[in-house]
Each structure stands twice: as structure tokens, then as C-alpha cells.
Amino acid sequence: MQQAWDDGRASEIISGFKTTRGGLLPTLHALQEEFGYVDDTVMPALAKTFNLSQADVYGVITFYHDFKRTRPGRHTIKVCRAESCQSMGSEELLNDIKKRLSVDLHGKTADGEFSLEQVFCLGNCALSPAIMIDKTVYGRVTAERVDSLVKGLRS
Amino acid sequence: MSAVKIYVPNDSAARSVGADEVAAAVVAEAAKRGIEIKLVRNGTRGMLWLEPLVEVATPSGRIAYGPVVPADVAGLFDAGFATGGAHKLSHGVTDDLPWLKSQERLTFARLGITDPLCPDDYVAHGGMDGLKRALALTPAQVVAEVTESGLRGRGGAGFPAGIKWKTVQEAKSYEKFICCNADEGDSGTFADRMVMEDDPFMLIEGMTIAGIAVGATQGYIYLRSEYPQACDHLNAAIAIANKRTWLGQNILGSGHTFNLEVRVGAGAYVCGEETAMLESIEGKRGVIRAKPPIPALVGLWNKPTVVNNVLTLASVPIILAKGGAFYKNYGVGRSLGTQPFQLAGNIKHGGLVEKSFGVSLDELINGYGGGTYTGRPIRSVQVGGPLGAYVPVKHLGTAADYESMQEVGAILGHGGIVVFDDTVNMAHQARFAMEFCAEESCGKCTPCRIGSTRGVEVMDHILAGDNVAKNLDILEDLCEVMADGSLCAMGGLTPLPVRSAVKHFPEDFDTTAAKPRQVA
Numbered sequence: 001m002q003q004a005w006d007d008g009r010a011s012e013i014i015s016g017f018k019t020t021r022g023g024l025l026p027t028l029h030a031l032q033e034e035f036g037y038v039d040d041t042v043m044p045a046l047a048k049t050f051n052l053s054q055a056d057v058y059g060v061i062t063f064y065h066d067f068k069r070t071r072p073g074r075h076t077i078k079v080c081r082a083e084s085c086q087s088m089g090s091e092e093l094l095n096d097i098k099k100r101l102s103v104d105l106h107g108k109t110a111d112g113e114f115s116l117e118q119v120f121c122l123g124n125c126a127l128s129p130a131i132m133i134d135k136t137v138y139g140r141v142t143a144e145r146v147d148s149l150v151k152g153l154r155s
Numbered sequence: 156m157s158a159v160k161i162y163v164p165n166d167s168a169a170r171s172v173g174a175d176e177v178a179a180a181v182v183a184e185a186a187k188r189g190i191e192i193k194l195v196r197n198g199t200r201g202m203l204w205l206e207p208l209v210e211v212a213t214p215s216g217r218i219a220y221g222p223v224v225p226a227d228v229a230g231l232f233d234a235g236f237a238t239g240g241a242h243k244l245s246h247g248v249t250d251d252l253p254w255l256k257s258q259e260r261l262t263f264a265r266l267g268i269t270d271p272l273c274p275d276d277y278v279a280h281g282g283m284d285g286l287k288r289a290l291a292l293t294p295a296q297v298v299a300e301v302t303e304s305g306l307r308g309r310g311g312a313g314f315p316a317g318i319k320w321k322t323v324q325e326a327k328s329y330e331k332f333i334c335c336n337a338d339e340g341d342s343g344t345f346a347d348r349m350v351m352e353d354d355p356f357m358l359i360e361g362m363t364i365a366g367i368a369v370g371a372t373q374g375y376i377y378l379r380s381e382y383p384q385a386c387d388h389l390n391a392a393i394a395i396a397n398k399r400t401w402l403g404q405n406i407l408g409s410g411h412t413f414n415l416e417v418r419v420g421a422g423a424y425v426c427g428e429e430t431a432m433l434e435s436i437e438g439k440r441g442v443i444r445a446k447p448p449i450p451a452l453v454g455l456w457n458k459p460t461v462v463n464n465v466l467t468l469a470s471v472p473i474i475l476a477k478g479g480a481f482y483k484n485y486g487v488g489r490s491l492g493t494q495p496f497q498l499a500g501n502i503k504h505g506g507l508v509e510k511s512f513g514v515s516l517d518e519l520i521n522g523y524g525g526g527t528y529t530g531r532p533i534r535s536v537q538v539g540g541p542l543g544a545y546v547p548v549k550h551l552g553t554a555a556d557y558e559s560m561q562e563v564g565a566i567l568g569h570g571g572i573v574v575f576d577d578t579v580n581m582a583h584q585a586r587f588a589m590e591f592c593a594e595e596s597c598g599k600c601t602p603c604r605i606g607s608t609r610g611v612e613v614m615d616h617i618l619a620g621d622n623v624a625k626n627l628d629i630l631e632d633l634c635e636v637m638a639d640g641s642l643c644a645m646g647g648l649t650p651l652p653v654r655s656a657v658k659h660f661p662e663d664f665d666t667t668a669a670k671p672r673q674v675a
Contacts, residue, residue, distance in 0.1 A: 008473050021419075021456070029419055030381075034381035050438065063440040064421030066380050082342030083537055085574045086587070087200035087500035088528065120424060120541075120591065123345040124168050126203035126498060126571065127504025135383040 002036035004075070009034065010012040010042050014049050024050050024060055028067055037068040073115035075153055077101075077146075078132040081118045084125035093129050094118070096143040101150070113154060158193040159237045160212035161185075164267065165196035166352055167384045168345065174207040178579045180225040180437060181209065184232050192237065198353025200267030201507030201545070202254060210249055213239035219249040223245040225385055235516045247358060254523060259485060261493050262470050263346075265354050271388055274395050277356045283401065284474030290362045290409045297368040298324055301471065303479030305491030310336055310427075310464030311568040311644075313490075316471075319461060322451040323369040326459035331371035333362050333413075334455055334462045336410040336437065337385070338427040339421050341540025342501040343571030346507060347465035351378070351385035354469075355392035356401070359415060359470035362412045363402060364475055366413040374415045377432050380422055388416050413639035425543075428643045429462040431597055442597045443643045466495060466571070487513035492554035498571035501538075512556035520551065520574060531576035536658065537584075539568020541591050541650035547580065564655060566648075577675050581660035586614035588652040596645060605647025606637040610653070618664040627657065627664060 003009070013030050017023035019058075024046065031038045038061055047054045053080040061067045078095045101109050101116065108115040127139030133149060163178040164170075178194060188420060193624045199207060199221075205269045208221035209231075218239040220231060227244060233244040248251060260266065269276040277283070290299050291401050298609040302317025323331060335358065339347040350358055362374045378386055393415050403411050424433045430444035433455050454460025470492065474482045483491040490512035496519050498505045503525035510519075519568045520526070527533055538555075544565035546553070555561050560567045575584075589610030596603045610633050615627045634650035641647040657664055 022438035025418065025421060025435065028419070054481050056439075058249050060438070063228055063442075064423050066421035074608075083541060083584070083587070084342045084500040086584075087573060087575045087579065119381060119422070120595070121340055121342045121344075123339060123348040124171050125345055125500065125571070126344045126502070127168055127171055127206070128500060130171065132381070137171040137384075139168060 002071075003034055005039050005071075006036050007041065010039070011045055012047055018049055024052070024057070028061065032067060035071075037071050042070060049056065073132055074113050074116045076117055078117045078122075078149075079117040079122075080120070080122050080128070080130045080132075082121040082125075084121070085129040086130035090129040093131075093141060093143060093146075097146055098148060100143065113151065158191040160193050160195055160198045161237070162195045162210040162212075162217065163207060164199045165207075165271070166199035166374070167200050167209070167382075168203050169206040170384075170441055172222070174227045177209060177223050177228065180228040182227045184534070185237070188232055188466070190237050192233070195270050197269060198265075198267045198271050199349065200249060200255065201263065201349070202252070202504070203506040205246070206266070211236055215239070216248040216250055219246040219252065220244045221246065221307050229470035255516045256506070258509050259493050261473050261482070261485070261508065262357075262466065262497060263349070263354075263509045264473070265357070266349065266507070268354065269354070271353045271355060272395065274399055274401075275357065277354075281476065281580055282472070283360060284354055284620045285475035286360050287407065288365055289367055289475045290407060290411070293323060294368045294370065297364060297475065300475060300479045300582065301368070303494075304482040305479070305483065305489070306467065306470055306474060307557070308464060308671070309466035309470070309494070309568065309569065311341075316463060316467055316575040318461070319451055320365065320369055322449075323371070323459045323461050326452055330373075330456075330458045331369055332431065332458055332460040333365045333369070333371045333464055334429075334460055335362055335374065335376040335426065335461055336429060336432055337465050337469055338432060339377050339382075339429045339569070340379060340424040340463070341542075341569050341571050343537065343573035344497050346495040346497050346570065347604060348382055349507060350465050350469045351382065352388050355388050355587075357397065357469050357472055358389075358401065359392060359396050360417060361471035363406060363413045364471050365468060366462070367396060367411050369459075369461055372412045372414065373412060375436055376415065376417045376599060377420060377426070377436055378417055379420045379426075380490075386417060387601075391508075393417070401524050423597075424591075425597045425643075425645050428597075430643070430647060432462070434459065440597070445642055448674060466569070467620045482587060485511040487511070487554065487556055488558055490558065494555065494567070494570045495553065497569075497571045499571060501527045501529055501576050502574045503528050503530075513554045513559075514544065515551070516555055516572070518552050519553040519555065519572060524572075524574065527574060527576045529576050529578075531578065534537050534573055534577040534579050535575045535581060537573045537652065538571070539566040540571055541588065542566075542572075542651060543568050545584065545659065546650045546655070547659040563661050564658075566651065581663040582614070582618055582657040582666070584620065585653045585656040585664075586611060588649055588656075589614055592645060593650040600640070600642040600646060602637045602640035603642070603649070606633050606641075607649060610637075610649075611631055618666060619663055623661065623665065623667055630657070647662070654656045658673050
């Protein structure tokens with residue numbers, strides 16, 4: 001469950017990685033795990049902790065697809081768009097999900113419940129098409145199955 | 156009567172089709188009937204189309220039932236499945252299934268047989284034999300054994316592991332590192348994930364042997380963030396290994412030190428390139444480094460570093476346990492040993508097939524794989540991930556080894572095979588290859604960063620039927636610049652799927668043709 005952004009808690013997390021070699025990525029992961037995103041306000045603290053410029057920190061956060069700078073939906077649906085899933089109709093599945101949830105790629109639903117993202121391979125290629133909701137992978141996915149999963153998470 | 160052992164896989168592929176629900180149903184049904192069972196969450200056997208594959212231990216061996224859905228469970232108990240009774244989902248003794256029996260599982264010998272996080276199970280099935288033998292040898296002898304085995308980098312480049320290890324071993328430095336590349340981003344591959352989820356101690360053992368051989372005391376596993384379960388299993392296994400002195404300050408009482416840490420990536424495909432991975436472990440943007448210097452000499456934090464793929468390091472324990480000479484008896488020519496092939500995409504019997512190098516693509520796809528999932532004819536297969544060539548049906552007789560694949564203009568890569576049926580439009584696949592490169596390029600070199608974006612635009616013109624002949628010339632020009640001018644394989648190999656699609660499927664690019672290709 002994502003917590004609301006809290007500067008105190010954020011600096012606590014950051015100081016936990018002070019002595020970790022190459023600690024910026026693990027710190028960003030820990031912040032995102034707690035809050036669902038990395039607020040821009042922590043960039044100066046991150047820069048100071050890891051002896052980097054703020055530009056370096058900004059560069060790292062924006063380089064990686066995983067790191068979000070705004071609060072995502074309560075759940076994130078990632079649809080695999082890599083070749084294996086393409087061969088089993090992932091593009092149609094993605095379009096179907098977009099329509100059913102009225103949401104675009106990288107967007108979130110009006111009620112803030114679901115973010116929709118693309119992913120290139122979940123390592124479930126023998127059971128394509130695959131999607132991931134939060135940290136759970138689903139294989140042989142149909143639009144109907146997504147519907148029932150979404151319904152289950154909403155209730 | 157003692158408790159019946161029932162196995163329900165805990166692999167994320169099995170769970171993706173309901174293994175957890177089946178496990179819960181088995182436990183509930185057994186309790187209801189007063190049958191005493193011991194539920195084991197094993198790894199997957201690799202027969203992924205049969206998942207969730209439930210196995211029951213009987214005096215004649217483990218009997219397989221699958222694919223099981225929770226609604227089947229009561230019926231299975233009615234049929235006496237707790238004693239291996241007949242049922243329409245029964246496949247008989249698992250080990251006797253031809254699909255499994257005809258494989259040559261060296262690296263994946265324990266796959267699906269053991270509980271991944273049970274160290275006693277690991278040892279009972281040959282685990283730690285490699286490390287024990289390595290500790291009885293000198294570091295130079297360990298490296299010599301790996302060289303002797305002919306083991307080549309399983310990440311795709313196929314560089315001899317022994318030569319890399321020797322370079323790091325001979326480098327002078329107060330600090331060296333072992334980095335395991337577990338950023339398995341290629342579509343169609345999942346063997347690394349299976350190692351980490353289903354037999355994590357094997358990877359730990361392989362990395363420890365590497366550390367002792369080259370004189371490194373710290374290892375990192377760079378794991379992609381898309382694999383949360385592999386992360387959990389690795390961290391749990393590392394904690395157990397530390398307790399058992401399989402890792403830490405005094406490994407098995409030998410005085411050797413080797414510590415291991417998992418570092419999680421953040422969704423950048425290019426971090427599977429070894430130098431980008433090193434940058435990422437250092438906490439930076441995953442921008443590649445120009446080579447030379449090679450990471451073996453100037454690697455992580457500029458120290459000598461062994462960078463090997465999961466499968467390379469996972470092959471090390473058996474090589475040490477049984478000897479390099481044993482391992483090189485498998486395979487052909489300069490491709491020695493076995494390769495875990497991964498059958499994926501539009502395929503009927505998808506899963507993991509470990510065979511000696513040299514098995515034909517046809518045997519893998521039509522033999523083991525049983526053809527397409529949809530039942531339609533195969534049109535094309537992509538081997539080696541998004542940077543691998545599209546192979547036409549006429550080349551399916553090709554032997555799957557590094558050299559034979561090269562002869563038909565393809566690569567073996569990480570051994571992933573993605574099958575497409577005849578509904579695929581190869582011009583769209585060529586466009587996707589460019590789109591993927593544009594999305595994932597680290598941006599360091601111009602051919603890759605700009606070339607891929609231009610490539611998408613050119614493909615859009617071609618798909619719109621706009622000046623097709625001229626645009627195909629431009630596409631070829633672009634491919635040449637990217638292949639020859641890029642710093643790493645990201646831009647350098649993106650032309651491979653594009654060019655192979657144009658070469659073998661020109662009809663899909665002829666968008667102004669009077670009669671477009673018909674799919675029946």
C-alpha cells in the first residue's frame with residue numbers, strides 16, 4: 001500500500017543508504033516502494049547524500065522507465081508488448097484494455113485506481129500474452145480475464 | 156501411513172496461470188477428506204503448457220497431472236490421485252515423459268525436482284559438489300577446468316568464459332568483482348528467471364566458484380525489476396547460504412571470503428549490455444562505455460570484473476563437479492556443452508528444452524514445441540531476442556549452435572525462440588525493431604539514438620506505400636550506418652531483425668503491390 005508523501009520518512013529512507021556503494025538506485029527503489037513515486041523535492045537531499053549534482057540525480061531518475069515523478073494509480077497494470085506476446089495478440093489486448101479502462105498508455109484511470117504501462121518482456125513467454133499487475137504476473141491473458149482481475153481489485 | 160508428498164510449482168510462470176489457487180485447493184480438499192499430505196512448492200519442470208502441473212509422489216515415481224485448475228481438484232481426489240490414480244489429466248510418471256526424458260539437462264538437472272529454497276534438497280541433488288571440488292584445487296586449476304570445458308558466454312556474445320576469468324585472475328588489483336548479468340530483457344527468454352526462482356543456490360555456487368578462482372570477494376547480481384519473485388528467492392537463498400557458510404567470511408571453513416548482493420535494475424533494456432550494467436550498479440544512468448578498456452581489466456568501479464550471464468555462471472558448478480572434459484562431450488564444433496533453449500510465442504508446447512548445441516531449430520520448434528499454438532502454419536521465428544534475426548521456414552533445418560546460426564545470417568543469442576504464425580506482418584515487425592531501439596537506446600552514440608528514430612519514420616513511409624523503393628534504399632543505408640557505427644549491440648544489431656525481414660519477406664514490404672499477401 002502506497003503511503004502519502006512524507007519528507008521526514010523520505011529522509012529516513014535516504015539516510016539508510018548513506019554508506020551503500022552506488023546507493024542511488026536502491027534508494028530510488030526504496031522511495032518508490034514506499035510512496036509509489038519519487039517526489040522532485042528530494043533531489044537536493046539525494047544529491048547531497050551521494051555526493052552528486054542535482055543534474056546527475058535528475059538524469060538518473062529520468063533515464064529509467066521504472067521511476068515515476070508523479071503519483072501513479074493505486075495499482076499498475078503493465079502489458080507486455082515484446083515480440084513473444086505480439087505473436088499471441090498483445091497489441092489487440094493492449095488496445096482492448098485501453099478501451100475498457102478508458103485510459104491511455106502511461107495514464108491513469110479517472111478514479112486513480114489503475115495506471116497503464118507497457119513493458120518489454122516479463123519472462124513468461126511460453127504463456128503469452130502476459131501482463132503484470134503490481135508484482136504479480138498473469139499468463140495467457142484475455143481481455144475478459146483482465147476485466148475480472150480489475151473488478152477484483154476495485155472491490 | 157505417512158503424508159503423501161504433493162508438488163505444486165511456485166515458479167512465476169506456473170503462478171501466472173493459477174498455481175497458487177490450485178495449491179490452496181489441494182490443501183483444502185485433502186483436509187476435507189482427512190488425507191494427510193505434505194505440500195511442496197517445487198520449481199517448474201519447464202513444461203509450461205502443462206502448468207499448473209501437479210505431481211504426486213508414489214512408489215513408482217512422481218506422477219504428473221496438468222494443466223490443473225482448482226475446479227479439477229475434487230475430481231482428482233475422487234480418482235485417487237493421492238496414490239497416483241488414473242485421471243484424464245494424468246500424464247504418467249513425470250521422468251518418463253519423452254519431452255523431458257530426451258533432454259540433456261546438465262544445468263537444469265534439478266529444475267522442478269527440488270524445493271528451490273531448501274538447502275538440504277539442493278545438496279541431496281548434487282548441489283555444492285562443484286564448490287567443494289573448487290576449494291580443493293588451486294585458483295589456476297579452477298580457471299583451467301572452465302577453459303577446458305569450452306564454456307562460452309551464454310548471454311549471447313559467446314565469448315569463452317575461461318579466457319575472461321584468466322584475464323581477471325591475472326589482473327593486479329586490491330579489489331575485484333564478479334557481476335552476474337541477470338537483466339534478461341530479450342523477449343522469448345526466461346531461462347535466467349528459472350535459474351533464479353527455481354534453483355537459486357546453483358547461481359550462488361557458480362558465482363562463489365568464480366570469486367575464488369579470480370580472487371574477487373564481492374559479487375553483485377544485477378537483476379531486472381520485472382522479476383520480483385526471482386528477487387525474493389535470490390535474497391532468501393543468499394540469507395540461507397550465509398548461514399550455512401556457503402557465502403561470507405569463511406566459506407565451508409576454507410578461509411575464503413565471498414559476499415553477494417542483489418541489485419535491481421529499473422526497466423532499461425540497454426542495462427543488459429555489460430558496461431551499461433556496470434554504470435547502473437554504480438548508481439548512474441545506464442549509458443554504455445566505449446570499449447576498450449574491457450571490463451575484465453577496468454570494470455565495476457574501474458576494478459577488474461568478471462561479467463557473466465546467469466546461465467554461464469549456473470553452468471560452472473556442474474563443470475567443476477564433473478570436470479571440463481565431461482562437459483565438452485556435449486555439443487558440436489566450437490559450441491560445446493548444452494544450451495537451455497526457450498520455446499516461446501505462438502507455440503503449442505512452450506517451455507524449457509536443454510539440449511546439446513547442434514539440435515536443429517525444426518526439432519525444437521516442431522518436435523518439442525509441437526508447432527504453433529493457434530494451429531496455423533509457421534511463417535517466421537525470431538531467435539535470440541529483439542536484436543535477433545527473423546528466420547524463415549526454409550532455414551528451420553539449421554543447427555542451433557553459434558556458428559551454424561551465423562551461416563544463415565542469424566544469431567543464437569540467449570537461446571530464446573519466438574514463433575510467429577502466418578498472420579504476422581513482417582514489415583510491422585521491422586518497424587517494431589526500430590521502435591524498440593528508439594525507446595531503449597541509451598543515447599550515447601548517434602547511429603543508435605537518431606538512426607532508430609529515422610528508421611521508424613522510414614518504415615512508416617513504407618507501410619503507407621509512399622515511395623517504397625526509394626525508402627527501402629534509405630532503410631538499408633540506415634541499417635548499414637547503425638550496424639557499422641554503433642558502439643554496442645543495441646544499435647549494432649537492431650538492423651539484424653530489420654534486414655532479415657526485408658530479405659526473407661519482401662512481399663510484406665511491397666505495400667503498393669496490386670495484390671497484397673492474403674492470409675487464409
